[in-house]
Amino acid sequence: xxxxxxxxxxxxxxxxxxxxxxxxxxxxxxxxxxxxxxxxxxxxxxxxxxxxxxxxxxxxxxxxxxxxxxxxxxxxxxxxxxxxxxxxxxxxxxxxxxxxxxxxxxxxxxxxxxxxxxx
Numbered sequence: 001x002x003x004x005x006x007x008x009x010x011x012x013x014x015x016x017x018x019x020x021x022x023x024x025x026x027x028x029x030x031x032x033x034x035x036x037x038x039x040x041x042x043x044x045x046x047x048x049x050x051x052x053x054x055x056x057x058x059x060x061x062x063x064x065x066x067x068x069x070x071x072x073x074x075x076x077x078x079x080x081x082x083x084x085x086x087x088x089x090x091x092x093x094x095x096x097x098x099x100x101x102x103x104x105x106x107x108x109x110x111x112x113x114x115x116x117x118x119x
Contacts, residue, residue, distance in 0.1 A: 007075065007079060007116065008117070009072075009115055010114045012069060014068055014069060014110050015047075015107070016105075019105055023105075023108060026102055026107055031074075033098060037085040037088040037089050038081050039074045039075060039081075041074045043072070047068065050064070
């Protein structure tokens with residue numbers, strides 16, 4: 001497991017039913033904050049219907065994922081830049097209103113965070 005160099009953060013959200021529009025607004029606000037504080041945002045992705053006739057490449061191993069999951073990916077050059085982002089975003093006056101979009105709407109039920117390194 002690598003602990004130096006670039007890091008990418010993968011956030012996996014379980015969406016609240018009927019709150020997709022609220023989640024999109026929440027995701028847009030956080031995308032702007034991440035970019036403002038030195039990150040590269042690779043996008044936030046929400047579920048959609050699968051294309052017709054999508055067979056799995058490895059029969060018996062693959063399975064369809066849940067339809068209530070959204071993911072976001074963003075990166076920083078290193079841990080120092082990530083730590084600077086965390087400090088900077090906490091002091092940003094737009095952080096509170098962005099976080100309030102979650103607490104006010106309940107647009108997701110939970111989330112998990114994974115730190116990744118490029119290979």
